[in-house]
Amino acid sequence: QVSPKNDYQFGFSMEFADQAAYTRYNDHPDHVAFVRDRWIPEVETFMEIDYVPLGW
Incomplete structure (x- = not known):
């Protein structure tokens, strides 16, 4: 993610x-x-994103 709206570096x-x-x-x-x-x-802080693939 390279958007300046994202606070995470890694x-x-x-x-x-x-x-x-x-x-x-x-x-x-x-x-x-x-x-x-x-x-x-x-x-200290993190964002976890869990998802199910669409299965194209």
């Missing part, structure tokens, strides 16, 4: 094969620990 995107793959990632103990131990204490 972003990243992840794609998963299906809902089951996302659920495995999201519930994985390493991910849960990262969010608890690093993300929550260190990230």
Whole structure:
């Protein structure tokens, strides 16, 4: 995003094969620990966008 209306300087995107793959990632103990131990204490503000592809 390069619009001056966006306050964020960095972003990243992840794609998963299906809902089951996302659920495995999201519930994985390493991910849960990262969010608890690093993300929550260190990230002041963020924007999360979850979407379902249109499936063209």
